[in-house]
Amino acid sequence: MMHHGIGFWKDNWAGCGLLEEFSAIPLSEDMLLWTVRDFMSDHGWNLDALEQVLPTEIVQRICAIHTGFESQRNDKCIWGLSNNGSFSVKSAYLSFFDGADIVPWPWDFIWKLCLPPKLKTFVWLIGHGKILTNVQREKRLMTTNPNCHKCLSLPETMDHVFRGCSFALKIRNFIKVPFDVLHSFSLGFTDWLRINLKSKIMLSGNLPWTLVFTASIWHCWKWRCNSIFNPGYEPPPNPPHTILQFSSEWLDANNVVNAKPTREVIQVRWSLPTLSNFKLNVDGSCKTDSWKICAGGLLRDSNGAWICGFSANIGIGNIYEAELWSLFRGLHRLGTRALGPLILNVIPCLLSL
Numbered sequence: 001m002m003h004h005g006i007g008f009w010k011d012n013w014a015g016c017g018l019l020e021e022f023s024a025i026p027l028s029e030d031m032l033l034w035t036v037r038d039f040m041s042d043h044g045w046n047l048d049a050l051e052q053v054l055p056t057e058i059v060q061r062i063c064a065i066h067t068g069f070e071s072q073r074n075d076k077c078i079w080g081l082s083n084n085g086s087f088s089v090k091s092a093y094l095s096f097f098d099g100a101d102i103v104p105w106p107w108d109f110i111w112k113l114c115l116p117p118k119l120k121t122f123v124w125l126i127g128h129g130k131i132l133t134n135v136q137r138e139k140r141l142m143t144t145n146p147n148c149h150k151c152l153s154l155p156e157t158m159d160h161v162f163r164g165c166s167f168a169l170k171i172r173n174f175i176k177v178p179f180d181v182l183h184s185f186s187l188g189f190t191d192w193l194r195i196n197l198k199s200k201i202m203l204s205g206n207l208p209w210t211l212v213f214t215a216s217i218w219h220c221w222k223w224r225c226n227s228i229f230n231p232g233y234e235p236p237p238n239p240p241h242t243i244l245q246f247s248s249e250w251l252d253a254n255n256v257v258n259a260k261p262t263r264e265v266i267q268v269r270w271s272l273p274t275l276s277n278f279k280l281n282v283d284g285s286c287k288t289d290s291w292k293i294c295a296g297g298l299l300r301d302s303n304g305a306w307i308c309g310f311s312a313n314i315g316i317g318n319i320y321e322a323e324l325w326s327l328f329r330g331l332h333r334l335g336t337r338a339l340g341p342l343i344l345n346v347i348p349c350l351l352s353l
């Protein structure tokens, strides 16, 4: 960034709000027109000028901002409420509620359950009341009959499909409901759903009841839809077997995917670069109480002999900025001194950027 058109006091360019709020001196009309460029020399920030008008902490923060390169393109406005500077409706929407007490949706826990994604989405729809039972379809003028296609005289609500329907009862009778959640079947629909989804009970074969429960209501709905929309369709002869098999197969597959890799011992000592190569090690540090950041690095040859090094006090920032500064200064100041191919040792946290 070259800061030609950026107002020093009136633009939010330093990431800490408008600098006029931190000014250490009274600001005249003319001073308010100063640009960021006015505080830069050919070699970076003009520290003397900055310290005359701002407190030390803000100056330190500015020092951790790179002043850019001559060949760089001009500055442009970015959206400050997203990480990548691009506008998103979501970030704008959330900004309206910043600091407000938002009551979380009571079904958010669904996404943390250990369930197949399609089952999570399914119970999320149930939590929103978005399952198109015949009662819902009648409200949307999609049918004139709100009743269950099996029980005929009873309205098909979500409660009916998953609990009261003769078909749901048949499935439940074959799948042994654990004693600890039996009482939930006499409670209201949402309490019943929540208790069974939050249950920690394990069935034989290490099957979580939550998985079997969710698989049973998902299959219940699937078979109900097939019976209505595919004439001649017959549900599997042994529904509980299908549900338990579905649950255990998914659990087995999921356990394989989530299996922890075996521990591997790695050597962390410094190793020599191969003949005629050079190795550059860089590192950054950040003090969490003051957020002061520093960077350092050194260049060695294939005998391990010191070529050159640096250590620098950058200013105020976070650990990622410290690591990036160490990388930048290492390549900029030391990399050019390597007289052969250069091997770079960076810190793992940079690889996550």
Ligand SMILES: [Zn+2]
Pocket (backbone or CB within 6 Å): 148, 149, 150, 151, 152, 154, 160, 164, 165, 166, 167
């Ligand atoms: Zn029914």
